[in-house]
Amino acid sequence: MSILTQIQKVQPLVLNLANQVTTQRVADIISFLGASPLMTKEIQEIESLLTIADALVVNIGTISESDVPIFLKACQLANQMHKPIVLDPVAVNVPYRASVVKQLLSAVSFDIIRGNAAEIAWFADKKAVSKGIDALELVVSPENAKIAAKKTGAVIVQTGKTDVVTDGTEVLFVSTDSPLFKVNVGCGDMLSATIGAFVAVSDNLIQSAYEATKFFGEAGEQATEQVQNLPGGFINAFLDEIYQKAREAK
Numbered sequence: 515m516s517i518l519t520q521i522q523k524v525q526p527l528v529l530n531l532a533n534q535v536t537t538q539r540v541a542d543i544i545s546f547l548g549a550s551p552l553m554t555k556e557i558q559e560i561e562s563l564l565t566i567a568d569a570l571v572v573n574i575g576t577i578s579e580s581d582v583p584i585f586l587k588a589c590q591l592a593n594q595m596h597k598p599i600v601l602d603p604v605a606v607n608v609p610y611r612a613s614v615v616k617q618l619l620s621a622v623s624f625d626i627i628r629g630n631a632a633e634i635a636w637f638a639d640k641k642a643v644s645k646g647i648d649a650l651e652l653v654v655s656p657e658n659a660k661i662a663a664k665k666t667g668a669v670i671v672q673t674g675k676t677d678v679v680t681d682g683t684e685v686l687f688v689s690t691d692s693p694l695f696k697v698n699v700g701c702g703d704m705l706s707a708t709i710g711a712f713v714a715v716s717d718n719l720i721q722s723a724y725e726a727t728k729f730f731g732e733a734g735e736q737a738t739e740q741v742q743n744l745p746g747g748f749i750n751a752f753l754d755e756i757y758q759k760a761r762e763a764k
């Protein structure tokens with residue numbers, strides 16, 4: 515049974531510490547995939563929510579100092595409960611965010627880290643050109659992704675024109691031609707949530723990360739074929755593709 519079919523069967527609960535920009539899109543894609551999204555910002559309920567959750571997706575996109583305790587507690591409890599964690603280290607190249615992620619890395623094991631080329635370069639201790647949430651480096655470096663995987667112990671999904679998925683040894687590639695992914699803010703956040711839904715029903719980290727990334731890219735290519743080269747139409751066509759492809763897997 516494919517991981518996508520397994521999602522339709524189990525309808526896993528994906529718990530999100532989401533950012534304030536793309537919360538709705540992240541909830542939508544989890545729901546359209548056949549899984550169940552839940553967002554929280556309340557530390558007092560994090561233990562009970564993790565008890566019923568199948569995976570945790572942690573996105574630092576709009577993190578502030580008062581959020582750090584819930585991020586730490588959620589991740590530590592998820593580790594204790596053996597629930598998989600996906601980290602989206604939005605703009606980790608910015609110093610404050612780097613200090614938060616260092617704090618998390620010292621206390622927590624992440625199962626999967628999904629970021630753009632500049633964000634993944636940070637985990638590999640390599641210099642990279644970025645501007646806020648955007649990677650400005652066009653060269654795909656499987657080397658950085660492999661180093662990041664070895665340093666963190668996580669499966670790394672490094673996105674760009676070609677996506678690289680690696681556990682530090684095995685390296686898998688996903689190449690899809692959907693340039694409007696770059697224009698629509700939050701496609702990275704949506705991919706991290708998609709990976710969360712896949713890993714929620716599979717113990718195989720690299721396989722779930724790869725299949726989620728491939729599925730996401732293929733839906734993007736099919737959406738591109740349907741719309742004029744405009745971002746608004748693309749995002750709706752893309753979400754509809756996700757929904758249809760997920761239902762076909764039933």
Ligand SMILES: Nc1ncnc2c1ncn2[C@@H]1O[C@H](COP(=O)(O)OP(=O)(O)OP(=O)(O)O)[C@@H](O)[C@H]1O
Pocket residue numbers: 604629630631647648649673674675676677690691692693694695696698699700701702703704705730731
């Ligand atoms: N130049 C590109 N051409 C085609 N697809 C791309 C390109 N860059 C990224 N993508 C795709 O866009 C999706 C999101 O990856 P991206 O690297 O833009 O994440 P991100 O920078 O974290 O995005 P965001 O912060 O807006 O959520 C992935 O599926 C990736 O394959």
Ligand SMILES: Cc1ncsc1CCO
Pocket residue numbers: 533534535536575576604647699700702703
């Ligand atoms: C634009 C933006 N700013 C913080 S998070 C976010 C969405 C992309 O991750």
Ligand SMILES: [Mg+2]
Pocket residue numbers: 604605630647702703
């Ligand atoms: Mg991002």
